[in-house]
Amino acid sequence: MKYVIGVDLGTSAVKVLLINQHGEVVKEISKSYPLIQEKTGYNEQAPNDWVEQTITAISELIKDFEGNPNNIEGISFSGQMHGLVLLDENQEVLRNAILWNDTRTTEECEEIYERVGKNHLLDITKNLALEGFTLPKILWVKNNEPDIFNKVQSFVLPKDYVRYKLTGKLHMEYSDAAGTLLLDITEKAWSKEICELLDLNPEICPPLVGSHKEVGTVTEEIAEATGLSTLTRVFAGGADNACGAIGSGILEDGKALASIGTSGVVLSYEADGEKVFEGKVHYFNHAAPDVFYTMGVTLAAGYSLSWFKDTFAKEISFDELLVDVDSVPVGSNGIIFTPYIVGERTPHVNATIRGSFIGMDSSHERKHFARAVLEGITFSLNESVDIFRENGKSIDTIVSIGGGAKNESWLQMQADIFNANIIKLQSEQGPGMGAAMLAAYGCGWFNSLKECADEFLKEDKVYQPISENVEKYKELFAIYKEVYGKTMDLNKRLVGYRN
Incomplete structure (x- = not known):
């Protein structure tokens, strides 16, 4: 061997x-x-x-x-x-x-x-x-x-x-x-x-x-x-x-990657360098030969969930924190969370903006806030998906890796908010796998990285969007996008009060 x-x-x-x-x-x-x-x-x-x-x-x-x-x-x-x-x-x-x-x-x-x-x-x-x-x-x-x-x-x-x-x-x-x-x-x-x-x-x-x-x-x-x-x-x-994309099989048009770690990334394959995004998303050379990728970034994706847990539920595990989110309806019973807790990158390059919970009332419990955090992170990533689609890209399949691929409810939420099929891989190693695939391809084991991906990467499960949820999330996403503009000036005025 x-x-x-x-x-x-x-x-x-x-x-x-x-x-x-x-x-x-x-x-x-x-x-x-x-x-x-x-x-x-x-x-x-x-x-x-x-x-x-x-x-x-x-x-x-x-x-x-x-x-x-x-x-x-x-x-x-x-x-x-x-x-x-x-x-x-x-x-x-x-x-x-x-x-x-x-x-x-x-x-x-x-x-x-x-x-x-x-x-x-x-x-x-x-x-x-x-x-x-x-x-x-x-x-x-x-x-x-x-x-x-x-x-x-x-x-x-x-x-x-x-x-x-x-x-x-x-x-x-x-x-x-x-x-x-x-x-x-x-x-x-x-x-x-x-x-x-x-x-x-x-x-x-x-x-x-x-x-x-x-x-x-x-x-x-x-x-x-x-x-x-x-x-x-x-x-x-x-x-x-780029290696995370290779290690997830993002090697052809129509495929995208949602990677949720401390920060979050939505990455889309590009066959050439001719598209114009005016700096709204990053545009880089791919590690696959002679192609490119575009990428939107949420600065505090998984970090927003970690912050919420450490601040309000330090004594329990992530699994315990999220165990009840399926009992909460789409929209978290009227709460929207914006994950700008360290500023934001896509589509708003803004170091002073900060996060919000909008719509709290006395009926809300921790499970409602937990679901709102997941939805808010996913809404932020969807802003990048929106930019890609507005610029003519067809995105029907998204491979989810990182923390967002470790929870069934969150995977279904991604399918509903992105309105795309979400793929969970059997063995998800991200960038390390991509690096190994570059070595395997370089050694001549395969004729292409796509051939290597077909051998190395196996799907575990596909989550399909639920039409009823897709429609509700479209309405909620429109409200989510308004929060940035309505809190931007307030956050500027609060800068002087931050330590």
């Missing part, structure tokens, strides 16, 4: 999967690492923590592996997007990595619009300048830490640094490069024009490769540390959302 390894480098931990030729997870190891938060809005990590924990996880995986390590043919990566790793002339790390959820770069986003132009930036990168992206972080270091910036010879993203330490080869692939704001999305090349307009040396941008391309083999040092063979082939990998 042959095997591949998928490495999923997340924000809180690295997860390493050993997967056989049938797509079965033989072994899984997870190792956490700390988040560094020196100030409000600052989120950093030490890149070598990622490397050490990845090596530890792989070595534990190999230690318990009963087969021959020579049969582990390939390894590939999924990684948290947008994080900035700066390297000097010796490829040594110059400072902690600034992560995707770091919000210190508002002034740099304004600088990008002033010097590049908002519309011109959209023409080249198909995305707006947001604090989470990589380019504003580069400018922040340039503006605030010039001594460090003067030593910069190259930058990479988190998984690219880990891959470099395993192979000695430095690259970036297109799906992660698309999230830097320095890539010409349709030309698949670094934008020298943006670099020149912002006084950046384009030489700091690393060589670009395809996600399924082989970039080297593991070094002798890494082989000795992990137990891997020096013949193990290493493939570039992809951004976490």
Whole structure:
């Protein structure tokens, strides 16, 4: 039997999967690492923590592996997007990595619009300048830490640094490069024009490769540390959302992904880079060859449910919290929840907006609020589905992964609110599975990623929309969308009272 390894480098931990030729997870190891938060809005990590924990996880995986390590043919990566790793002339790390959820770069986003132009930036990168992206972080270091910036010879993203330490080869692939704001999305090349307009040396941008391309083999040092063979082939990998899409089979038109973790994502396959969304959703190169994906983001999806539980029901489990939601009718007996508890991204890029419960009265119990939270999260995700459909996309099938796929009631709710068939997979491994599939495809096990998905991914159950519920949710969704406009000014006026 042959095997591949998928490495999923997340924000809180690295997860390493050993997967056989049938797509079965033989072994899984997870190792956490700390988040560094020196100030409000600052989120950093030490890149070598990622490397050490990845090596530890792989070595534990190999230690318990009963087969021959020579049969582990390939390894590939999924990684948290947008994080900035700066390297000097010796490829040594110059400072902690600034992560995707770091919000210190508002002034740099304004600088990008002033010097590049908002519309011109959209023409080249198909995305707006947001604090989470990589380019504003580069400018922040340039503006605030010039001594460090003067030593910069190259930058990479988190998984690219880990891959470099395993192979000695430095690259970036297109799906992660698309999230830097320095890539010409349709030309698949670094934008020298943006670099020149912002006084950046384009030489700091690393060589670009395809996600399924082989970039080297593991070094002798890494082989000795992990137990891997020096013949193990290493493939570039992809951004976490792109790999999540591959690992869910989002490889053809009509299919979309709803991923509900701390944040929530609705992702839609795009065959080309020609559509114009005017920055309403993200537009990135897919990790599948020569195609793209668009993506809307709810900042506090699963986090809204976690917050509600920790604040009002800390003593019980999530299963207990949601056990009665089916006894509550559609609309939660007149409560609507907006999940803006940390601001919002799609379709409202607004850091000051905050969440609301609208319609509370004395008859409401915890179960009504719990259902309202689920509905509110799903309404927010449906705003992205709406944008896709308004721009001519047909979305009839959505694969649900993450926390939203762990509850039957929530899966049916997604079918009713999205008005689409919702697929739950038998074994849902998300980005880690996508990384492993890139390795399997790169190793030549399959002729295409679609063929790999047909072998690796199996449906567990399909939830179909209930027409009566669909109509009720259409009416409620219209009310939900009004809440943003009617609370936006109130939230601005409350900013000064927040700690």
